[in-house]
Amino acid sequence: QTVVTQEPSFSVSPGGTVTLTCALTSGSVSPSFYPSWYQQTPGQAPRTLIYNTNTRSSGVPDRFSGSILGNKAALTITGAQADDECDYYCVLYMGSGISVFGGGTKLTVL
């Protein structure tokens, strides 16, 4: 069974840049997996950041960008701010109506 993997945790300095990744245990991520990214603060509903690899959702600042880096999907945050400290999830579409979430990355800004 193919699993979607993310770094469990990451840290970034205020004002810094961080790239979170989303990989498959078997195979490479490509745009055909329609990678999307979500931000979640504890106790809150997820917020949609990026879809279709690199399209920002309405209202999402351009500090957030998506891409394919090598064989992974990537979310890059530039100019990190304190309220960027939360959990980030990627989703890959596996076909046949099946979407799979990654395990999430807990981002610390310090």
Next chain:
Amino acid sequence: EMQLLESGGGLVQPGGSLRLSCVGSGFIISYYAMSWVRQAPGTGLEWVSDISSSGDRRHYADSVKGRFTVSRDNSKNTLYLQMDSLRAEDTAVYYCAIVRWTSYYFESWGQGTLVTVAS
């Protein structure tokens, strides 16, 4: 403004059933495919089920297939999730979401409803 409001969560015994509802406001739900996503306490998000705008196509995660049934009543602007044969591992906050099948992403989210399966 598009809003989704889930309800129907609560405490249920293992083997029991529960039906969740998700009412849309500020938009016409019949225009959109819809999803259920859940999050067990202290863990990540898990996609559960999708249903097409007309209700003729449905998809399920393997973990719930055969036990959960997604449906919708577009006349009531409402999405449902019928959950049968519940297990402790189904304990989670359940979110409904608008899903865009053009790019397979979740566009808008409700605030969630908590389901606890315990004796």
